[in-house]
Amino acid sequence: MQIIKGDLEGLLIVKLDVFRDERGFFLERFNEKKFAEAGLPTAFVQDNHSRSKPGVIRGLHYQHTPAQGKFVGVPRGAIWDVVVDIRADSPTFGKYTAVEISDNNATLFWIPAGFAHGFCVLENRDADVVYHVDDYYTPSGEGGIRWDDPELNINWPIKNPIVSERDRKLPSFAEYKKNPKF
Secondary structure, eight states, X not given: OEEEEOSSTTOEEEEOOEEEETTEEEEOSOOHHHHHHTTOOOOOOEEEEEEEOTTBEEEEEEEBTTBOOEEEEXXXXXXXXXXXXXXXXXXXXTOEEEEEEETTTTEEEEEOTTEEEEEEEOSSSOEEEXXXXXXXXXXXXXXXXXXXXXXXXXXOSOSSOBOOHHHHTOOOHHHHHHSOOO
C-alpha cells in the first residue's frame, strides 16, 4: 500500500494494493498489522455504511464530543470526498481539500477529528460509502456547516445537487467561527 500525506495537516490518502486477474480483483481493505506498521490508525469502534444516489451531496458533518476521526472508502461507485479544516488554531483553518474515491481506484481517506466532511456522488450510479470511526456516534456531539457556504467556496463538481433538508439548514462557516468546537 502507498500512503500519501494530504494537502492539510493530518489527512492521509491510502492507495491499496489490488490484485487483478480475469476473475476480478482482491484487496485488503484493512489489515491491523500493516496499518500499524505504516503509522495508520487501527483502533476503530464503529463501521458506518451509506448509499447515495447520483447527484447527492452529503455534509458537511463533524463530531466534536467525543471527537471522531474516520477512515473513508468506497466499495461501490465514485465520490468526490471533501474535508474542511475546522481547527481554529490551524494555519489552514477554513481551507478545504478533496479526493476522488471509487471502487476503481482502491483509495482510502483518513480524516482525523477537527475536519468537517462531506461528499458528492460523481457517476450516474449509486455510491456506497463505508467508514470506520475511532469513537462512537453521539447525537449531542455532532455538528455541521452548509455544503454551499460562500466563504468556504467549495467547487463541487455537480450541478443541481440533491441535498437533505437537514443539510440545507446547517449553519454557515461564519456561525461556526463564533463558537468553534476544535
